[in-house]
Amino acid sequence: MSTITTRNVLFITGAFVTHHSWDEWVAYFNSKGYNAINPPWPHKDGYAGELRSRQPNDIALATLTLSQLIDHYASIARSFPEKPIIIGHSLGGLITQVLLNRGLAAAAVTLHSVPTLGVFPYEFSFLKAGWRSLGLFTSVKKTYLMSFKTWQYAFVNGMSLPEQQHAYDISTIPESKTVARGGLTRAAAVDYNKPHAPYLMTSGSNDHIIPPHLNYRNYKRYKKDNGSILEYKEFPGRNHYVVNLPVWKENADYVIDWLKRV
Numbered sequence: 001m002s003t004i005t006t007r008n009v010l011f012i013t014g015a016f017v018t019h020h021s022w023d024e025w026v027a028y029f030n031s032k033g034y035n036a037i038n039p040p041w042p043h044k045d046g047y048a049g050e051l052r053s054r055q056p057n058d059i060a061l062a063t064l065t066l067s068q069l070i071d072h073y074a075s076i077a078r079s080f081p082e083k084p085i086i087i088g089h090s091l092g093g094l095i096t097q098v099l100l101n102r103g104l105a106a107a108a109v110t111l112h113s114v115p116t117l118g119v120f121p122y123e124f125s126f127l128k129a130g131w132r133s134l135g136l137f138t139s140v141k142k143t144y145l146m147s148f149k150t151w152q153y154a155f156v157n158g159m160s161l162p163e164q165q166h167a168y169d170i171s172t173i174p175e176s177k178t179v180a181r182g183g184l185t186r187a188a189a190v191d192y193n194k195p196h197a198p199y200l201m202t203s204g205s206n207d208h209i210i211p212p213h214l215n216y217r218n219y220k221r222y223k224k225d226n227g228s229i230l231e232y233k234e235f236p237g238r239n240h241y242v243v244n245l246p247v248w249k250e251n252a253d254y255v256i257d258w259l260k261r262v
Contacts, residue, residue, distance in 0.1 A: 002260050004198065006106045008080045009036035012073055014090025014114070015133065015180065016146050016155070017171045018048050021089070021243045028252055034085075042072055044173065051173040056142040058174060063141065066182025070098050077104040083197075085259065089243050090114055090210060091179070093201075094188055100199060101190040107198040107262065109255050111242055112210040115218045117189040129154035129209035135177035143174035154209040155240045167241055192221045198229035198262040200255065204238025229262050 009029050011022040022038035029036040043061040044051060054061075073095055077084055083106040088096030093113025100108040115121055135144050146154065148168050155171075156164040182188060199222075203215035212234050219232045235242075235251060242251060 002262055004085065004107050004259055004262060006080075006082050006084060007034045008082065008084040008106075009034045010073070010077055010080075010084045010086045011036060011038040012086065012088035012092035012095050013038065013041070014088070014092040015175050016090075016151075016173065018046070018051065018173050019044065020047065021171060024248065025087075025243065025252055028249065029256070032256060037076075039073075039076055041069060048170055048173050052145065054143075055145045055174040058143050059141055061174065061176050062143045062178070064176045064179055066179050066185070066187040069179055069182075070095050070187065074099055074102065074104060082106065085109070087111070087255065088113065090240065091183070094183065097190055097199075098188070100196050101194060103196075105197050107200075107259060108196075109200045109202070109258070111202050111251065112204055112207050112238075112240055113201065113215060113218065114183060114188075114210065115214055116221075117184070117186065118192070119214070119218045119221055121214055123211050123214055125208040125211055126214060130180075133175055133177065133180040135180070138177070140177050140181075144177050144180075145174045146172055157208050157239050158206055158237075159239070159241070167244065171241075171244070193223045193226065195226045196222075196228045196230075200231045200233065200258050200262075202233045202235060202251065202254075204240070204242050205234060205236045206239045207242070209240050231258070231262075 013019040019040040026036045026038050085107045086096045086105040087109045089111040091114045093110030151168050201219045203212035
């Protein structure tokens with residue numbers, strides 16, 4: 001029987017996409033008896049078309065920092081009557097790892113997580129897909145919007161062109177360069193030796209921007225002999241659009257089953 005008694009779940013979205021990516025997951029978890037929410041980032045409370053209309057002059061989003069973003073979700077986690085289960089995708093996975101390290105999660109799950117500080121992402125596909133978001137030599141007072149060409153490579157590789165275009169239209173939104181740069185600072189650091197609540201890290205074999213061996217190196221950094229539950233799972237055929245792929249329920253069911261047995 002699981003030692004995790006809470007039914008509260010906090011979903012954290014990643015960069016470049018709207019928080020509505022989690023809508024079907026929230027409904028599915030709620031149908032299984034959970035109390036799940038997917039609150040947006042600050043200044044991202046809207047649908048993709050609306051948020052893109054503010055590009056590139058959304059100064060509030062442009063100047064958002066990773067530390068502020070992490071504290072935003074830390075405050076939400078603390079607002080529950082008991083520690084929630086925290087589930088994050090991509091940069092939301094990095095935030096999840098930090099919140100887990102702060103002792104704010106009853107359990108944590110990450111899907112294709114951006115690595116924490118200390119796990120150097122030397123993979124060519126990561127650099128090709130993600131370096132533009134840093135906005136080197138450009139104004140940090142303007143947001144960054146991933147082009148469709150980059151989206152095809154970074155998120156939806158292997159999908160048909162109509163599927164790629166539809167995914168872009170409903171999901172892609174402007175991003176803060178300062179948040180992206182924060183991943184290179186102490187804001188993205190965790191103590192790998194610190195005991196933590198149960199943690200499941202998942203990856204996808206077809207992910208370009210966060211390739212599975214990058215996730216596995218992140219996983220390997222955690223200390224394995226401190227009594228903490230730590231598991232790793234690679235799913236075949238998943239690209240970075242994993243949250244909204246037609247097979248998303250297979251990932252969701254694996255997470256729910258894992259929560260029942262830890």
